[in-house]
Amino acid sequence: SQQGEEDPQALSIQEGENATMNCSYKTSINNLQWYRQNSGRGLVHLILIRSNEREKHSGRLRVTLDTSKKSSSLLITASRAADTASYFCATVDSGGSNYKLTFGKGTLLTVNP
Amino acid sequence: GAGVSQSPSNKVTEKGKDVELRCDPISGHTALYWYRQRLGQGLEFLIYFQGNSAPDKSGLPSDRFSAERTGESVSTLTIQRTQQEDSAVYLCASSPYYNEAFFGQGTRLTVV
Incomplete structure (x- = not known):
């Protein structure tokens, strides 16, 4: 699921x-x-944000997390043609020792030169 | 090794045959995952191994699918009596506990 x-x-x-x-x-x-x-083919990890964090930056990437709304956003600034790819979010449920990583369906980003 | 290695890279098999896919995780990674991705779709969770705990098999689509992992090393995903709907890219990933996952390049399975 x-x-x-x-x-x-x-x-x-x-x-x-x-x-x-x-x-x-x-x-x-x-x-x-x-x-x-x-x-x-293979996925590349971009950024991880923990449930007690609200914002995180990595180069041209900015991720926010709003646990009250159960939502996150990924911002790519000053996009380049090389950023063209599919982007997926994945979550790890809290509690227990089960670290199942569950993915969404993805966003296909096309950056036109 | 430098990363997660999957073999074969591509596999074409006849309907009804069994196939075995292999994943070599990064040394020391306790968690190992298998996912299936059909063309243009998201990642469908299949199975997850965490150390010596019982695996989470909740994503396996039928009893034709099974997977094994010995300790914290190699894993094999076996599909018996393959069907055309099994055609997909099968992705393996490994992870240190509660951290990012590292993916292999996948095995593209085509059932003809």
Whole structure:
């Protein structure tokens, strides 16, 4: 079953613009992670934000987490053509020792040169 | 090794045959995951191993699917009597406890 749901499903922007993707989830979480996937193969981890954190930065990436709304957003600033990829959020439920990582359906980002 | 290794990279099999997919995780990673991804879709959770605990098999779609892992090393995903709907990319990932997951490049399975 899917935990995170990304929005929008697809996003097309021009190089240099900012891209914002959103993720909603259903349960209490230990942490939320964002991944990127090129060409339908292996995923690359971008950033992890824990449930007691509200915002995190990594280079041109900014992630926010609102646990009261059960939502997160990923902002990519000054986008480049190389940022074209699918982006997924993934959650780890809180409590217990089960660290199952559950992914959403993803947002397909196209950055046009 | 430098990362998670999956083999084979591609597999074409005839309907009804059994296939075995292999995953070599990063040394020391206690958690190992298998996911299935159909074309243009998200990642469908299949199974999760955590150390010596009983695996979470809640995502396996049918009893034709099974997976094993010996300790914190290699894992194999076996699909018996393959069907055309099993065609997909099968992704393996490993993780240190409560941290980011590292993915292999996947095995593209085509059932003809």
